[in-house]
Amino acid sequence: MKGIVFTEFLEMVEEKFGYKMVDNLLSTTELPSDGIYTSVGTYQHTEMVSLVINLGNQTNIPINELLKIFGGYLFKTFTKTYSHFMAKAPDAFTFLASIHNYIHVEVQKLYPDAELPHFDIERPDENTLIMTYTSARKMADLAFGLIEGCIEYYQENVEISQIPLNEDGSSTKFVIIKK
Secondary structure, eight states: OBHHHHHHHHHHHHHHHOHHHHHHHHHHSOOTTTTOOOTTOBOOHHHHHHHHHHHHHHHTOOHHHHHHHHHHHHHHHHHHHTHHHHHTOSSHHHHHHTIIIIIHHHHHHHOTTOOOOEEEEEEEETTEEEEEEEOTTOOHHHHHHHHHHHHHHTTOOEEEEEEEOSTTSSEEEEEEEEO
């Protein structure tokens, strides 16, 4: 998992829970990297899982909610860092539909070792977008938060349904319907 995800997670924790929480997380979570992250580094995704579990235990916020909150936060960061991607899409559906075949391709050029989730896209009609998420990392709730962040960025009125496709969480369908 790319280091930018870790550095942004710790920034979110500091913003929402304070620096003491960041320090506490880093000192009480067993991390092979010792919690030393650079935005361009690559780290085991299990470190993120450990950090989120520890944060959930300390805040009593369910892990799925923490991942959604972080996804929304991360999307806001991406709007600053990668604004050129958003500028090319006139609306959320266009942007979301371009994630796998355009945005992830560009990300792979910048970070060839990045292991990105896969998204299959369906457009049954102009008001419906179906995104099927597949990833061995099983972080569909993070993807949900990123989708919510995108919808908020484009200020669109939609309803998002999250439908797990298997028990291990490696595949999830998101149905997004414009109201």
